[in-house]
Amino acid sequence: MxxxxxxxxxxxxxxxxxxxxxxxxxxxxxxxxxxxxxxxxxxxxxxxxxxxxxxxxxxxxxxxxxxxxxxxxxxxxxxxxxxxxxxxxxxxxxxxxxxSGGYHRTERVGPVGIDGTCPDCGGGIEAVYEDDLACVRCLECDVRMFDFPLPAGAVAAYDPPDLPDLLDRWVRTTVRRVRANICPVCSGRLSGHLTDEDSDHPAKDITARYTCQQCARTVNGTVSAWLVEHPAVVQFWMNHAVDPLEHPLWSEMWRTSTDVRRLETDPLRVGVQFTLDGETLELVVDETVQVAEVRRP
CATH class of the missing domain: 1.10.10.10 (Winged helix-like DNA-binding domain superfamily/Winged helix DNA-binding domain)
Incomplete structure (x- = not known):
């Protein structure tokens, strides 16, 4: 043999x-x-x-x-x-x-100053990576505008000034996976639903929650956050000569141009509006976080 x-x-x-x-x-x-x-x-x-x-x-x-x-x-x-x-x-x-470094590597990056202001106090903002989390936070009131897990190996591959861009690209990639109902943790199948445990909350506080049928992990975010990569939204910005990739997800453009309104309560349905140059695009989102209708200007 x-x-x-x-x-x-x-x-x-x-x-x-x-x-x-x-x-x-x-x-x-x-x-x-x-x-x-x-x-x-x-x-x-x-x-x-x-x-x-x-x-x-x-x-x-x-x-x-x-x-x-x-x-x-x-x-x-x-x-x-x-x-x-x-x-x-x-x-x-x-x-x-x-x-990826998650089991044996420890990284700390920043703070890295970035363009933009805090929506709460108007102070400057910075990006920092520690304890496996990348976040964008205010220099004055320390509010966290953006918070997302990143593997240490991904962070170590870039220079510190690249942290904000890496965070933005990583989140967009995760958004695409989640919207495709693929779990970013185990690659199992996700199922989404809108939730608002307190019916008195304003529509903007409605959470879009995805739960994995395999590992039972949940991924939460605002309704509008899961739509930033939707083709209708991207095309809407491009029609107005705005490249959404040039505006990080925590930027003022996304904050001031996006609004959410409750359309129905049982089952929960919302309209997510994107407005630019006086024109508004609305995506109607049903209780399973699927876009049921696109209302173009």
Missing amino acids: EADDMAEGSDPDSDLEPEAAFALIGQEMRFAILRALWDAGDKGLTFSELREAVGNPDAGNFNYHLRRLLGPFVVKHETDGSPTYELTVAAGYVMGSIE
Whole structure:
């Protein structure tokens, strides 16, 4: 039997409990195997190449640990009679999460002064990153205008002055995923609904809440926040020679041009209005946070 043929995997269709899955990669040799395959990229490695990449350990010991990873984390391909090993999609997510720095890296950036003023007191504003959160806050009253989690690896890849732009782009990317009903945490399916626990609250305080059917995490925001990337909204700004990408989401343009009005209470429906140069675009949003109607000027 050739060394390349020694490793045999478990049933790739069998499910593992999360605890068992992470226990598999908690062993030093197994993690070294995953790291070597991650570094190899899409080309994969043969048995001998993979063994060499992790320091040429005892063949039997190496084969045992590789065999334990087959199925949930490593896949074996037969290519021209020479087996190669690659990471599964699941293993790629695990290694990507590790590369993001969330488990072992601590970053602190800022404060970085940015253009704009606080809507509460008119003071200057700044961006800062600490404790895995990026925020835009007032220099005078310390109110947080914008607050969003960011992985340390994303922040470390940029110079400190780039933090505000990175935050804006990260949030817009998350908005697109959420609007597509894809959970930004686990990639499960999201379901959205409008909520206003106190019916006396003004319409602008109605929250759009998305809940993941897989991990049960929730993502909350104002109704208008989830519409900034809607095609009708983008086209409306462009028709007025305004590029919305040039205006960060905490900017005065978004604050002064956006309004929300309650249309119905049971079920909850709202109209989100965007106004520029005297013209108003309104998106009617139903109780599932879907755009039911676009009312153009």
